[in-house]
Amino acid sequence: MDPEGLPVAQISQTGSIEAAQDHVDQAYSLKMNAEKFAESMKHTESGETFAVAANHYHQAALEYSLLDDHNNAALHHKASADLHHNSAIQYEKTDNYEKSIAEHYEAGVHHHFASIRYDAIDDEKNMREQLSKSLLHKGMAKFGSDYVLPPKHQARFIDIDDMSCKEGFELVLKSTTNEPSCIQFSSTVKLLERGWAIKIPN
Numbered sequence: 001m002d003p004e005g006l007p008v009a010q011i012s013q014t015g016s017i018e019a020a021q022d023h024v025d026q027a028y029s030l031k032m033n034a035e036k037f038a039e040s041m042k043h044t045e046s047g048e049t050f051a052v053a054a055n056h057y058h059q060a061a062l063e064y065s066l067l068d069d070h071n072n073a074a075l076h077h078k079a080s081a082d083l084h085h086n087s088a089i090q091y092e093k094t095d096n097y098e099k100s101i102a103e104h105y106e107a108g109v110h111h112h113f114a115s116i117r118y119d120a121i122d123d124e125k126n127m128r129e130q131l132s133k134s135l136l137h138k139g140m141a142k143f144g145s146d147y148v149l150p151p152k153h154q155a156r157f158i159d160i161d162d163m164s165c166k167e168g169f170e171l172v173l174k175s176t177t178n179e180p181s182c183i184q185f186s187s188t189v190k191l192l193e194r195g196w197a198i199k200i201p202n
Contacts, residue, residue, distance in 0.1 A: 024060045031053045034050040046090040051084065054087065058110065061076035070121045081109075084103045104138070108133075135157075152179060
């Protein structure tokens, strides 16, 4: 098994910076092609190309893991996750929800891998952020691309300044527990006046 727990047959084992850079170069070129496909409304081709580019970033991350370069391994797992997310969005535009779900799940997996690498270098802030994104994308795989991790779950991993809500909702603190909560914009004033919610200090 490799450092991420994947079968050895699926990875290159050179453990060299040259091999990592070659994968990065290929990923970047494919990413550019995927973006051109997206601009031309060729969403299936874009989704496929983003996914292949993501795999090259994954391969680069594995090379860096073999070199015990945890920071670069984390960065490239993050890049892989971002491209899997892009792939999911492109597939969703063609109503190919099966592939969109699979790509969201892959994004979650690579954010999780990134968190492991950050944990290896005691970077707690980035480790927690990547765990949050991992849960978010796994939620997107289950509930759809507009899924947002509930604030009480976000609070386990990230600071309140980095939390987010679904479109049309605002992040506030519940006055009785001081816990973050997302409420509809249309209800904000009323709940603030009633004392149910309080604004988050800037």
